[in-house]
Amino acid sequence: MTQNFRIENGGLINKDKKLSFKFNGKSYFGYEGDTLASALLANGVHLVGRSFKYHRPRGFFGAGVDEPYAVVQLYRNGETEPNIKATEQELFEGLEAKSVNCWPSVNFDIGAINNFLRIFLPAGFYYKTFMWPKSFWYRVYEPFIRKAAGLGVASTKHDKERYEHKYEYCDLLIAGSGPSGLASAYAAAKNGAKVILAEDKPRFGGTLLTSDVNIGNQSGKDWSEGIISELKEMPNVIVKNRSQIFGYYDHNMLVMSEKVSDHLPKTKKYHPNKRLWYIRAKEVLISSGSIERPIVFGNNDTPGVMLSSAAKEYLKVYGVLVGKKPLVFTNNDSGYETAIEFKKNGIDPVILDSRKNPSSEIIDEAKNLGINIKLSYVVVAAQGYKKVKSADVASISEDKKKLGKIENIKCDCICVSGFWTPTIHLASQSGNKTKFKEEIDAFVPGQSKQNETTLGAANGIFSLEETLKTSMEAGSELSKKITKTDNKISIPNIVEKKSSQHDKFWCVPLPKGKNYKRFLDFQNDVAVSDIEIALREGYRSIEHVKRYTTLGMATDQGKTSNLNGLQLVSEIENKVVPSVGHTTFRPPYTPVSIGAIVGREVGKHSKPTRKSPMHSWHEKNNAIFVDAGVWLRPRYYKIGNENLFEASKREAKNVRTNVGVCDVTTLGKIDVKGPDAAELLNRVYTNAWLKLPVGKARYGVMLREDGIVMDDGTTTRISENHYHMTTTTAQAANVLSHLEYYLQLVWPELNVNVVSTTEQWAGAAIAGPKSRNVLQKLFPNLDVSNEGLPFMGYAEGDLFGVKARIFRISFSGELAYEINVESDNGNFMWEKIIEVGEEFRIQPYGTEALSTLRIEMGHVAGSELDGRTIPYDNGLEGLVSKKKDFIGKRSLQKKAFVTEDRQRVVGVVPLDKKTSIPEGSHLVKDANAPLPNPKLGHISASCWSVEYDNPFSLAILKDGKNMIGEKLYVMSPLKNKVIPVEIVSSHYVDPKGERVRS
């Protein structure tokens, strides 16, 4: 099999290594070093997709990141990825790709009917048309747009690939390895600066790979290879290809996406697919080059119409002819360079130059080669549907308004050059105030906001000599300031052909009686006529025109369309381009895979998992776990075929009748130490703390300054100046920050130190009427009697050789103790408890039973302390000291907090004693009242009371204090339930609290 469009000699590909691949189901081959685009072109394939709106046939327009058309769906190693540019995708053995935006096939596309209906699809079409009738939106319009639009299909499978994040710091980050990037990197590296040089393509060198220049008696390509291999050897330099810097963020942080494996048939073991680099640079050098601008003419989206620089790159890098009868349409000398390359390979191009009488060394060379040059000539329209077959051309008047007689020239491709647009995206993202440079009809970076410098073509400098000189100087100067080293390097001798002034011409007028579509934005199908409509309809701001017409809003972000769009607006509006201004450039410069952004934080790695030291015991004993913040806690321990309800009921019942043990390691623990520790507690908690004796615990509530309850827990005085504070699992981190805030900023005079000890202690709560028996077995030498260790008492003991802290505190409302040992001994403690507790029928219980126990006792927790309630609402006003001041006290005087009918926690029981009450339901007086039915309160927590064997809930109810005994309705529209209920005391079980003191 031969490739009709591959030249015999030339190109940088490896012809010794053939690679086979499939496109739209058909097999082809290419070579190592090809892109999918170059390999298809070598096989004469120009039709790769359909356009977004009109489904017109589309081919290749560029050869890199600027490509607006050739977006394909890629299949690799059993995975699929949408939105891949064929011009960037390197070929590998077995690659498979398909066209997007076409159904059923690229050759016969039903959506192409839009092309014939295009008169109905002008700018703002979607806004105007798909409005009425409203009901049509979901049923008809949206599905239609969804099916017709889009650039491929995202995989619904779990992504097997791995993505990494990397953080790096450097002196100079250099974006782009063309002449300016290489020169500045080399100069900076020689001064010992830490340099990162990033190149988005697989090959380094940028335009040096394709331009006919000589640097220090070497070709541009050889010179760049020499510099790169020298840089790679230097320990202070990181050189990265396939790496796109796509975002410039605050404080000189840039983000780069490195394609580690995309060019391989499958990712190597232990390698990521992509690596995202977060780079903090002292100085940023932007050497991102420039992108060739199209000239706008009729049917300029026909496959075979492409940028002249792309045609040159396909020829010089890949050895591929994009056509054998090329027509070059140019307004500057770049088109001539492409034509010369064709001619050197035995192809006869025709050059149409819009200029009248240009003269330069390059033009002379073209003339000497005998190339057919037609001056003051333009392409009026491309002819051919799926591929250019010919071009209608005409002479043009000097004012560029009148066309001469239309002639038809046979050709198989049209290579267009409308001069060059500096790639200023990164500079603009950094906050640089760009400015319009008249000589090149384009914006260039102006005043820097961050430490960024733009070099070479990206800065509007198109001469190689000036680029190398200024870039070396910049690299040298900036690095010198950082490293204080000045190793001068000499600027090599440069030979380049001088070029002449380009023509400020960008759009060919329509000939009389013709209505050719002239596209500005090739990816979003925005034509000249769309912009005209937008302006006619009153849109003025370029930002509005952009959004109304979608100009520059596609995935290519208008890389080839922005400036021509601005030219058009300025022409119609009779303004100069700088006053129209360009739209804002935002990251990312080019699409970035979501996987790369997410990195390793996928699935269970999306947050840390904290496990208690007893976790493996729980696992072995059939615990079903639940997420509690980042902790995994046993929700219940399954026996046989029990479900959650059955198991938690059994566990809770066992606590009420015998004894249970619960892992409470997750509770936040804070060591509070220092001579002023009591004073700090006294200011932080609402109740009094100055007189708590050593060896005693106390329950406390802390508020935010706005009076809302922040957290609750018990704090124990371990010794004279040492307190052990506990917090809820959820608030542990916030409480520590809160204490640090007051100690460091508000009351620095307090001599107190706080530190988290959550990780250091494992905790087990032993609860139930037989808990004392278990405790006695664990600590035979300890006086565990009600007198020896009373409620809220504290003791230290020896648990079979392990030091332990014993707190007589209770969350379940039963006689209970909490034992803490050092984390490493947690599992030992747990097993001992189970062992000695066996004769008392001890059973472990999970969070579900724990909830049941606390709810029926009326102990408030997170669902009542929900960031909206004050102490009174929770029935905790008894803990609010009237004598001393504390954080948030002043707020409790606020009018809303002292109203007579203030909300308050109450108990709720269904009248039928059977129907479970959904949490979050509302309480209303009249179930049949017209909507909106006034809400009196909500159900905060529900359980099945094991004490009374019926449902019981807690609620926060308006005027709760005076509502006890009232009959109300619980309404849950979500569960479609209306339940008649009675309001009771929240302390449903043991209201006097006798059990905990027993």
Next chain:
Amino acid sequence: MLYINCPHCGMRSQNEFSYGGDASVIRPLLEKEVSDKEWDDFVYNRKSLRGKHLELWQHIFGCRQWIKVERDTATHEIFRTFKADEEFAK
């Protein structure tokens, strides 16, 4: 992502810090009579200004110190950073 100079640890990325709001707010003294207006100003009312702003950050994944940062809320430029107990000249 901001780059914040912790006066205790040096230059660190923003993701090591948590934001703590306006640093110019002064808590009324304990046990002192405070008018409603004064208290509301302390608890709720903030200028939310555009431009130079003295604010608190806590270096939670570092030294855990609360620090003061003088930052431009529009440009994100950071002018100076201070320790919690350090006085600063306007």
